[in-house]
Amino acid sequence: MRLDKFLKVSRIIKRRTIAKEVTDKGRIQVNGQIAKSSTSLKKGDTIKILFGNKTLEVKVRELMDSTKKDDAYKMYEIISETRDVEVEKLN
Template sequence: MRLDLFLKATRLIKRRTLAKEVCDAGCAQLNGRPAKAGDAVKPGDRLVLDLAQRRIEARVLALPPKQPGKGDMAEFVEILQVVDKRGE
């Protein structure tokens, strides 16, 4: 599954176009390397999203179907750390 689709499906980022912009801006890392929107995501991968107001580190547990339910995010991604950057 493409990274931008994964971010949208798991609701880490609300819209696919925004997920693509985050990747194009160099704010996404996949397994410690800069990620592109089209990079393939697999279970066990580690994601780091360096967004404007927070930094999210997560581990991919499984690949979701196209549109999982709102409460199903915990089945597909494990949030390792969230750092709020507003207090800096």
């Protein structure tokens, strides 16, 4: 499954076009390497996403073409989620 589709179906990122933009900016790594939106995922891969004020690291558990909202969380396991301290101080 393509990386951008996985991010959308798993509801980590709401829209596939946004997922593609984020990957094109080099803010997503798969298994420690900067990934493209067309990167093929398999079970066990680790994805690290650099959002504006936080970093999310997840492990792929399942690949499904479509899911219901309640089942989307079964597609991945959160390894770590960190917030940028400097951004929190500003708020």
